Amino acid sequence: MKKILTTLLFSVICIASFAQIPGNDFGYDEYNSRRRDLFKKLPPITRQDIVFLGNSITDGCEWNELFGNSHIKNRGISGDHAEWMIDRLEGICKGQPKKLFLMIGINDLGAHVSADSTAMFVIRVLDSLQSGTPRTKIYLQSILPNNDSIRRKSAFLMPEIIEVNKQIKKAAEERGITYIDLYSVMVIPGTMELNPLYTYDGLHMNGTGYDVWRDAMMKYVK
């Protein structure tokens, strides 16, 4: 009888816990909730750290290994939007990291958010970071090009990417934030297409893509 009561109580606790899945009210998905939750459980970010903040393109790399620097912390979340990012900055700002590299916005555009609104969301993230952790040296990376011949139906994104980059570059410069133009590094010269040497799916980096990224970024990271 005692065992049955214990099991019943345990089940009620479990169901109550399950009912509180975070994220569902905010638009972001289960994976986003899971990563946010993990970040809260990890040891806090410190003043020695270098944070890589972004979506799947950030999430998919082992940055500390790529740059040979154990102070680098990956705060990428696959599928993340600039619009959603604003309410996950607190834990980062609290730690006042030494440097922060931001790349965000392609998933907003992919969800048919306008270039103007996407740029506004990115700039809102920049402003929150600057006010929340003023000692941190912030680097804004451009959104990368897509490749429509690989990733079908991404053609509509290409002029939008250029427009967002134009607006966020201007905002970064006005705020004294270093803007890193990875778009020009990754694009086929004279086109709006991501160089297929650097990707398998027209959106994310393959190993060669991350190699080129590292070479372009090394002077800022070290």
Next chain:
Amino acid sequence: MKKILTTLLFSVICIASFAQIPGNDFGYDEYNSRRRDLFKKLPPITRQDIVFLGNSITDGCEWNELFGNSHIKNRGISGDHAEWMIDRLEGICKGQPKKLFLMIGINDLGAHVSADSTAMFVIRVLDSLQSGTPRTKIYLQSILPNNDSIRRKSAFLMPEIIEVNKQIKKAAEERGITYIDLYSVMVIPGTMELNPLYTYDGLHMNGTGYDVWRDAMMKYVK
């Protein structure tokens, strides 16, 4: 004219490169190809390293941060199968890491591979690791339970998970490999269900799940 020729030549190189997307002949997906490719570009694994090898449950964590150990390297690939893992062990074996923690098999079962075959694939990975890097201390982690009340249609997996764990535990013990029973840590006692305190989707760990994982593993990792 020279510019047109250069652009043409560049395009031919790009198309030729794109034609060689790895992975498509082997059954695994683009993300798997991309992560394998990244792993080849990262600095090699060394004898001081601790490798976490697995699928999305491994991929989704920042293990070096969770355990506060910069020698930990994440070699998880979301969606990976035990069947596919065999041909990505070479880079790991070459480095002869100090320790290796393996968890794999749930995606084979999810793809309706039998428990016997899944166990066979896991054991094949163990044997390849033991022969490829005999100095490495290998730890085999059990497959974790699922939760069908959250992850609908996973009920069919539950007895299969228990059967695979039974077989791989026996194989590990026969080979002198430490078997770590995380299944019992994560399950609701007296059921086959993953404790919903540790998951949002019935399959992957949330922050609390990784916390519990760390506590159970700390004595083996440090």
